[in-house]
Amino acid sequence: MLEDDRETIRVCIIGATGHTGYVLEGIKKDLSIRIAGIARGSKGEEIKDFHNKLNKEFDYDIPLYDDYREMLRVVKPDIAAIACYFGDHARVTVEALERSINVFVEKPIATTFEELEQIKNVYKKAGVNLAVMFGTRYYPWFYTAREKVLEGAVGMVRLLFAQKSYKLGSRGTHYQKRDTYGGTIPWVGSHAIDWLYWFSGEKFESVVAHHSKKYNRNHGELEVTAVCQFKMTNEVYGMVSIDYLRPKTALGHGDDRLRVVGTKGIIEVANNKVFIINKDCQGLQELPVPSAGGQIFLDFVKQIRGRGSCLVSVEDAFYITDSCLKARQSADEQRIIYFNKD
Numbered sequence: 001m002l003e004d005d006r007e008t009i010r011v012c013i014i015g016a017t018g019h020t021g022y023v024l025e026g027i028k029k030d031l032s033i034r035i036a037g038i039a040r041g042s043k044g045e046e047i048k049d050f051h052n053k054l055n056k057e058f059d060y061d062i063p064l065y066d067d068y069r070e071m072l073r074v075v076k077p078d079i080a081a082i083a084c085y086f087g088d089h090a091r092v093t094v095e096a097l098e099r100s101i102n103v104f105v106e107k108p109i110a111t112t113f114e115e116l117e118q119i120k121n122v123y124k125k126a127g128v129n130l131a132v133m134f135g136t137r138y139y140p141w142f143y144t145a146r147e148k149v150l151e152g153a154v155g156m157v158r159l160l161f162a163q164k165s166y167k168l169g170s171r172g173t174h175y176q177k178r179d180t181y182g183g184t185i186p187w188v189g190s191h192a193i194d195w196l197y198w199f200s201g202e203k204f205e206s207v208v209a210h211h212s213k214k215y216n217r218n219h220g221e222l223e224v225t226a227v228c229q230f231k232m233t234n235e236v237y238g239m240v241s242i243d244y245l246r247p248k249t250a251l252g253h254g255d256d257r258l259r260v261v262g263t264k265g266i267i268e269v270a271n272n273k274v275f276i277i278n279k280d281c282q283g284l285q286e287l288p289v290p291s292a293g294g295q296i297f298l299d300f301v302k303q304i305r306g307r308g309s310c311l312v313s314v315e316d317a318f319y320i321t322d323s324c325l326k327a328r329q330s331a332d333e334q335r336i337i338y339f340n341k342d
Contacts, residue, residue, distance in 0.1 A: 009033045009301055012077040014068045014092055015041035015084025016050035017174070018106030019133050023081045024057070026297030033301060034060075036075045039068035041084025041092050042174070068092065072099055078304065079104055081297075083133075086187060087180040090115035097126040104300050106133050107190050108321050111182030116321055123314065131300045131310050132317035136191045136256070137198060140293040145258065145267050145274045148287065149199055153278060155264030157200045160238040162192035163257040168217060168224060168244040176220030184211060184223040185331060186324040189242045193327065194312075194320045195258050196230060196238035204323050206231045206338045209331040216244070228327045240327075 009032060013020060016038075027033045035054065040047040051064045065071035072080065072095070080096035082089060082105040090110040096103050097119070109132050110116035123130055136142055149157065166188060174180040181187065197204070211226035213219075224244040231237060246255055258269040265278025274287040294311070302308035323339075330337040 007032065009079060009304070010036035010075065010077045011079045011081055012037045012039070012068070012071055012075055013081045013083070014039055014071075014096075015045060015082060015088075015106075016047050017042070017045060017085055018083030019135065020050070020081065020083045022133055022135050022295075022297045023104065024054075026295050026301065027058075029295065030298060030301065035062050036077050037063045037065055037071045039065040039071045041068055041082060042088045042180070044174075045084055069095065072096060072101065076101075078102060079300075082106060085174045085180045086182040087111050087174075090119055093119055093130075094122050097122045097128065097130070100126055100128050102129045102300075102304055104131050104133070104297060107317075108182055108186040108324060109317060110321055110325075111186060113322070113325055116318065116325065120318060129300065129304050130314045130317070131296070131303070132312060132314075132321070133296065134191065134194050134312045134317065134320065135296045137194070137311045138294045138296050139272075140290045141269050141272050141274050142195070142258070143293050144287060144289050145260070145269050146199055148267055148274070148276060149260060149262070153265060153276060154260060154262030154267050157202075157260055157262050158236055159261035160196050160200060160236070161241075161257075161259040161261075162195050162238070163241045163255065164188050164192045165241075165243050165246045165255040167246045167248055167250065167253050168219070169248070171219060171222070175222050178221050181222060183328045184242055184244070185209065185226050185228065185328040186321070188244075189226060189228060189240055189327065190320060190324045191256070192240040192242065192258075193228065193230075193323055194316075196232070196240065197316070197320060197323070199258070199260055200232060200236050200238065202232035202234055202236045204230050204232055204326075204339045205341075206336050207323070207327045207330050208336045209327040210334075211242075211328075211331040223331075226331060228330075230327075
């Protein structure tokens with residue numbers, strides 16, 4: 001653990017496929033964090049353009065390695081930031097943890113139950129920190145809405161409806177195969193499933209889900225529509241809608257929405273805004289949202305330094321990953337999947 005906030009944090013970036021922007025945004029805000037190397041994490045992954053981009057954005061030369069294992073061996077970084085093809089997240093994460101390197105990894109951290117168990121076992125022995133990029137918890141509109149729920153503004157949460165809608169565009173070949181992609185529910189739906197868990201404070205008891213590859217515009221095995229219905233503890237119910245059918249003419253790439261129904265009111269997140277109706281409101285009221293929120297990678301660095309913690313604990317990350325895999329299993333097998341009771 002690094003106790004001195006002024007001590008340099010060396011980060012090695014593995015892959016250029018996921019939300020590496022979280023890492024870059026954090027580094028630009030804290031000059032004590034430095035990129036010590038970059039390498040591809042998956043066979044066939046394009047890395048040179050990303051490397052050139054980084055060299056232009058930062059005022060120092062960033063070493064490019066042919067093999068991320070060699071990079072980890074030579075550099076011995078404080079953090080491995082992993083964002084390669086989704087089916088390789090688990091393998092690279094395990095290799096970093098086995099070297100006792102802190103890991104900041106794109107979701108889903110694993111695309112199979114076996115991989116997830118392997119990560120859990122290695123993590124217990126590694127003695128380092130691990131965070132998964134569930135960054136939407138930090139978006140000001142979601143953070144503001146949850147704070148209101150915690151304050152009791154809608155009473156006891158009873159129903160939740162979450163939406164993730166994206167433009168499909170033309171996606172790389174790694175999206176077209178389950179082995180490298182992992183499925184739309186774990187990739188796109190994971191944020192929405194996390195909202196159900198985070199806002200309700202309940203555990204999942206069962207899930208029934210469906211997904212479809214129809215009309216995926218020649219994207220192989222990629223599912224473009226999915227729905228998941230969760231039964232949660234205390235008879236709370238949650239629904240997740242996922243699609244890649246957002247028209248290309250729409251403003252913005254994605255459309256994230258959440259509706260939380262409680263015993264005393266309803267709160268909704270839509271278009272990066274928060275709306276509420278309850279006994280204190282004369283009709284639907286828009287709530288003020290700060291222009292900026294926290295930053296997940298900076299919080300992870302603070303956690304490593306012993307100065308704080310991420311909004312997403314490692315236990316949360318493991319639980320949401322398992323929940324996503326169970327939802328995908330339900331859709332694949334067309335049956336209800338039950339969760340083990342703790």
